[in-house]
Amino acid sequence: MTQAAHVRATLAQVLSQVLPLGRQQAESLRALNDLLPSAQERLPEAERKLAQEIAYGVCRWFTRLDKLLNPLLEHPLKARDRDLHALLLVGLYQLYYTRIPDHAAISETVEATRQLEKPWASRLVNGILRRVQREKSQLETALPDSDAIRSAHPQWLVDKLKAAWPDHYAAMLEANNQQAPLTLRVNLRKQSREQYLTELRAKNINASPCSLSPAGIRLERSANVVELPGYAEGWFSVQDEAAQLAAQLLAPHTGERVLDACAAPGGKTTHLLEHADIHCVAIDADPRRCERIHQNLERLQLSAEVHALDLQSYATQPEVMPFDRILLDAPCSATGIIRRHPDIKWLRRQSDINALAEQQLSLLKTAFALLKEGGTLLYATCSVLPQENDRIVARFLAETPAAILQALQFPSQIPPANGIPTPTGFQLLPTVQGHDGFFYAMLRRETPSGEGSESGCAVQAKINAPRHPNHTLGASDGSIEAAFATDGHLIA
Numbered sequence: 001m002t003q004a005a006h007v008r009a010t011l012a013q014v015l016s017q018v019l020p021l022g023r024q025q026a027e028s029l030r031a032l033n034d035l036l037p038s039a040q041e042r043l044p045e046a047e048r049k050l051a052q053e054i055a056y057g058v059c060r061w062f063t064r065l066d067k068l069l070n071p072l073l074e075h076p077l078k079a080r081d082r083d084l085h086a087l088l089l090v091g092l093y094q095l096y097y098t099r100i101p102d103h104a105a106i107s108e109t110v111e112a113t114r115q116l117e118k119p120w121a122s123r124l125v126n127g128i129l130r131r132v133q134r135e136k137s138q139l140e141t142a143l144p145d146s147d148a149i150r151s152a153h154p155q156w157l158v159d160k161l162k163a164a165w166p167d168h169y170a171a172m173l174e175a176n177n178q179q180a181p182l183t184l185r186v187n188l189r190k191q192s193r194e195q196y197l198t199e200l201r202a203k204n205i206n207a208s209p210c211s212l213s214p215a216g217i218r219l220e221r222s223a224n225v226v227e228l229p230g231y232a233e234g235w236f237s238v239q240d241e242a243a244q245l246a247a248q249l250l251a252p253h254t255g256e257r258v259l260d261a262c263a264a265p266g267g268k269t270t271h272l273l274e275h276a277d278i279h280c281v282a283i284d285a286d287p288r289r290c291e292r293i294h295q296n297l298e299r300l301q302l303s304a305e306v307h308a309l310d311l312q313s314y315a316t317q318p319e320v321m322p323f324d325r326i327l328l329d330a331p332c333s334a335t336g337i338i339r340r341h342p343d344i345k346w347l348r349r350q351s352d353i354n355a356l357a358e359q360q361l362s363l364l365k366t367a368f369a370l371l372k373e374g375g376t377l378l379y380a381t382c383s384v385l386p387q388e389n390d391r392i393v394a395r396f397l398a399e400t401p402a403a404i405l406q407a408l409q410f411p412s413q414i415p416p417a418n419g420i421p422t423p424t425g426f427q428l429l430p431t432v433q434g435h436d437g438f439f440y441a442m443l444r445r446e447t448p449s450g451e452g453s454e455s456g457c458a459v460q461a462k463i464n465a466p467r468h469p470n471h472t473l474g475a476s477d478g479s480i481e482a483a484f485a486t487d488g489h490l491i492a
Helices: 003-015 032-041 045-060 062-072 079-097 102-115 119-141 147-151 155-164 169-176 193-202 241-250 267-275 287-300 311-315 350-368 390-399
Strands: 182-186 207-209 216-219 236-238 257-260 279-283 305-307 323-329 371-381 403-406 419-421 426-428 438-445
Touching (some): 003 079, 003 102, 032 045, 045 062, 062 119, 079 102, 079 119, 102 119, 147 155, 147 169, 155 350, 193 207, 193 216, 216 241, 236 267, 241 323, 241 371, 241 438, 257 267, 267 279, 267 287, 267 323, 311 350, 323 350, 350 371, 390 403
Parallel strands (some): 257 279, 257 323, 279 305
Antiparallel strands (some): 182 236, 371 438, 403 438, 426 438
């Protein structure tokens, strides 16, 4: 068994648990980032990057690859052969999307059947892959001509994106299938962005400043994060520039009490602490992910009060004091970060969106109750679906007399050109070699008799922002900030 065949067999075993193969139901699937890192540790270091590329690539193009494969099978594969199904997809991905020589891709994939303890399948795999080698273009031409197959997205998601963003959905589908750039957030307490760019240039690492975030830097090529200058010293964090806007929009002041309500893995918590000397409370329901918060705080030499509790449990503790500012980065469909986590396409179901929306509204109500009079709450998601964004904020405003919609104040004082104002906030859409998809809306708790309220254009009455023509709140168009970037780098 060659190392190359071992890589392909390992990927088949991982992907058989990630992709909806045959009649496998979405609720039984596992996230790629839950399985791939430990699988990579069992591979030689020289093979890990290739394993990463193939795993993400197969997830990214799954339905298109599966449509290519299906006519080549005389009989559907049995449920116990999901690993073989996944191995065939690994083979097809190599032939269509990599520069691996065809003969090498075929021979190593065939050899992998032996590690899967299915040597009887070697003739089947060899026959299918050699036919694909001969008939690549003809097989592609025979595919159905639809957005869903062309872009390898589930039909329900294509329909939702098209209904919500008819002028943008095609570009969004394209962006979702691109490898995301590696974006850093410079710790401005340590040095300026220009100083860190100079450090990178001294190491012959090409990078450029981000346009949205004053602390953002985008690397031209992937890199091992821990080997970048100043990693151990806390000079930077890995964070998409759209996510970097959270701390800048909430803009806490020195001495304030600030709550990061769904904080893990801690990227936004640490950014808030870099922004000002505040008392920050970070809570998350997952104790294991809270460990990531502690790790990031330690590396960046920052401190916060961290609780492994869900928001409702924390809110009912008698000693909890109200907050000046709250960040609620709510759990969501993560449809704005598909390029970083392509398995989201297959893990997420249409029925999940309603359940997520109800959870988001409940969290927003709970978080807002912890806000001081005159305090502000920033609602954020890494979703691009209005059902999780505008509609949640609109429903909350309709039910909460004390809540006032407040204008977002962007760092440059000018809203990003590649974003879209919505009835209640601002939507950033994923862009090729740019930022992820993200939504932001700002709410303020009204003070009695208007005391302490801000005047002028900074405060909007309930919803008086101009409505985007494609967003009617009653229409039926129906970040997890993940632990790993597309290239497997830890995200702070």
